[in-house]
Every structure is written in C-alpha cells, then in structure tokens.
Amino acid sequence: MTVTYESAIGRYEPVFGLETHVELGTRTKMFCGCGTTFGAEPNSQTCPVCLGLPGSLPVVNRRAIEYTIKIGLALNCSIASWCRFARKNYFYPDMPKNFQISQYDEPLCVDGYLDVAVGGKTVRVGIERVHLEEDTGKSLHVGGATGRIQGAEYSLVDYNRAGIPLVEIVTKPVPGTGFLAPEGAKAYVTELRDVLRTLGVSDVRMEEGSLRCDVNTSISPRGSGSWGTRTETKNVNSLRSVERSVRSEIARQAEVLDGGGRVIQETRHFHEDTGVTTSGRSKEEAQDYRYFPEPDLVPVAPDEEWVKAIAATLPELPSARRARLIESWSLSELEFEALRNAGALDVVEATIAAGASPADARKWWLSELARRANDMGIEVSELPITPAEVARVAELVAAGTLNDRLARQVIEGVLDEEGTPDEVVAARGLAVVSDDSALLTAIDEAIAANPDVVARIRSGRVQAVGVLVGAVMKATGGKADAARVRQLIMDRLS
Ligand SMILES: [Zn+2]
16 A cells, blocks of 8 residues: 555545444343353354244343343433344355344434543544344354365354344444544444443453454545545454554545545455455445344333333443542543553552552552563453552551652562562561661761762752762662651751
8 A cells, every 4th residue: 555544634534433243241142041151162052043943933132132221321322112123134154044133223222422532532422323133153164274265175153152142333423533533443442342341241352252343434535525435344353453444444545536446335354464454345235134023023112110220220431430530539631541541440449449549559550560560461450469458558658668669679579479568578678767876877887988978068069968868778778768868967967
C-alpha cells in the first residue's frame, strides 16, 4: 500500500461501526440443556436439539433472555415487550439445522447508546440493536498449510459450540471521530467488554472467541457531506486488531478512491501478521437469508415487572465508576486511563479501602508493582501481595518507619514470599534508624572525613550538604531518614 493512514485521514472523513458477538456465560445452551464448557472433548456437549435432528424441539433458555435484557439496560436500550425469534437460512457444515435461530426485525433490545472516552473526550456511540441468537459449531480443516479449507485433506466438525447463546450488539454508524477513528473503535470495544464483564454475563475472552468483532469502515472525501460505501472486516479477535483493521482499511479505501476506483461492499479478512485486510466475499443482503418467524418457539414477552427487577440488580457500570473514582481520588482523565490500562483499578480501590491515601496507593501500584508485574508477565492483580499489605507499607512510610528506598525492599520481600510487611521489616532489619545518637556518630564521621565540604557549607553554599547526607545514608545502609539527617548536620555545623 502506498497511501499512508496519515495522508488518507487528511483528505477523507471516516465512519466506523461495530457488530460484536458475545457468547453468554450461561450454564446450558440457548435451546437445550447441553453444557457450555470451553475446551471440552469435541461433540461431547451435544443432543438431538443442538444437532438439529428431526423431531427435536427447542426451548428458550430463560437465563439467556435475562442476560440479554441486562445488556440492553446497561446500554440504555428500550426493551421489547414482545418479540420473536426468526430462522436465518443458509448452509454451512458447522450449522447442523441449515438455519440459525436468530432475531431479525424484532430484536429484544433497541436504540441505546454507550459513552466512550476517546482522546480525552466523550464520544456517544449509538446502539442500533441487541439481539439473541445461537452460536454455530466449529470446523477444523486438517492437512493444509494454512488451516483453511483450501488444500486441506479433510475437515472435522465440533458441535459443542452449536447452540451456545450468542448476543449480537450492533452500533449505529459513528461519524465525526476523524483522526481518532481507529482508537475510537478500539475504545468502544474496550468499554463494551468492561460493561459485559461488570454485568457478569460473559467471560469476554477474545482469545477464546467469546467476544468477536466485525468492524465496518467507510470513508468519504472531507466536506462531501455524504458517506462512502462500507466494508465489513470479519472476526477481528483482539483489541489491538480492531484499531489496526480500521486504520488499514481507511488507507486501503483511500488508495482505491485516489485511483478513481470505487469501494465495493464486501466482507474482508484482517491478517494479524501483515496488518492488512484482504477481500472475502461480496456482502449478502438480508433477503438472501429468507428470514421467517421461527415456528417452533413461542414469542418472548418480558413483562414490565421482570424488566424492573432485572434493572434493580444492575451493578455499578464502568462509566459511573469512572466518574466516581475521578471525583473521589481527584484524578485527571489521563491519570484514570493510566490506572485502567494498567489493570490496577480494583487493587488501588482495595488499597485505599485498607487505609492508604489515593496518592500512595496509585504510586506503589503504578511504579514498583507495575514494573514487577511487567517483568513477570502477569497482571498487577496477580502479584503475590495483597492490597492490605501495600496499604501497610504506605502506612509504615507515613509513620517514618520506612523511607521509599526501604519500602521498595519490603515490597520485594513480600513478593518473594518472605512474609507480611512487618515480618519482612523485622527479618531484614529494614526500619529507618530513628535513634539520633546512632545518626550523630555517622554524621560526625562524615564531617571529619570531608573538611572541604564543611568549609563550603560554612561559606554559605548550603547545597553542598547533600554530599554529607549521602555519606551518612551510605554509612547507615540507606536506613536513615534523609530529611532528619540534613537537619542534624545543619544543627551540628551552625
Ligand atoms: Zn444440545
């Protein structure tokens, strides 16, 4: 590609949109009692219903309806008081019935929004619909180099996933984000994932496919006032890929338009290794699927009382939590983002609850502990130190028992499983030397060893005292309170 993203975005205005599929974390499937455990022996979680055998009849999973209503409410949608499932007809080997039970013109939730922070601003992403359907099985193509069906010797089909409840969340087109469009698409999926995780309706593991995104992108010449033809990039399976696929698709479409061509409405595949999309198939129209109301299921009619009861169980959502924490911890948006991106919100909140100040809690989790977690390749929350222990270290620093340098050693000891902070202080002998007489011995030695420095201080160049403080800190193995040492030296020399 010769057109760069930067050059493309200067001349074209992008619009993006997302269709996100989320596997619900229900214990059983959407229309039968089969289990939903990830990674189980192939075809061990199947029955006549999810295998589509003749004569079997589906029954709606009430918990899946409840979860979908929860999602709809969290995304500020209206909840339908009456809706039906529909058959979406198409043939594919991983779909044993030759149709998918989905929702078409009567989705369970419609017309909501999700507010997303992008580049320090809030972008309101409109939600077109949230509907419920069943997932398909999984094909495994064996014998080829690429894992695709081309060149494979044979294919295997695993129907364990067929019939797992799948929610599809479709945004309205999102215009107006300009240069930040790729970041905006990623921020939306990140926020949505946080919402779903907070609701407890899915494990939202992109790497296991329980959260999957199709990303729509279009561009039009700046100032043209119209929108271009969109393409749909399928199954983008990481947050980073959401951003990269929008970026790459904007540059590719710009190159097509620059050359006098036109963008074709089609599905495209994103390639992790090269960071570009390639053509898939031309996009089907809704009529190709011959949708019709599913005759084997009664309509779903959630009554108002039930919806109210579900609304009453909603936990504090990420946006409300962000507003609360920014206010109560006196943070800027960027400071909040840093904490969230470090995965440190929960541990910092717990550390503050255990008695540390917000500033101390942030300081330790974002510096020393973030560094250690990074070295170990784990999340900060997985470190072998509890928020209460971090709060105790902060308390020991505030009380003057530890300075920052010693506190780092205490944390290191706790992480190495030498015990609690107090046990590490005792075992390693890390407490600050607060006994002035012990310090004065070291101070007198430093003064005697550095007559030239003493002369400079006495002639008014007070900053030279740093040399003497350094010598005393060295002599005490870093266990002195530097401010106290400075004071004692100045008293000695006055
Ligand atoms: Zn089944």
